[in-house]
Amino acid sequence: MSMIEINERDSEIERRLGEKISDCFSGGELRRRELRLTEEEARRAARLYPVTVRPLGQSWYEIVFQGAEQHAI
DSSP states (O other): OOOHHHHHHHHHHHHHHHHHHHHHHTSSSOOEEEEOOHHHHHHHHHHHHHHEEEEEEEEEEEEEEETGGOOOO
């Protein structure tokens, strides 16, 4: 696989991940959600967004945006 193909694949993975997170957190009232992600998506989310990612088991992850830890949900 060439570097261009790898970059295109990575861009597509990140685009889909962004859509998942955007769809799940639209409205903005809650900053904590449980999402079904691949392990790679979970790692990327932790790297790309200001979130804490905690595995819950069976491909489920808790995603908490920074600042949400101080607020009861």
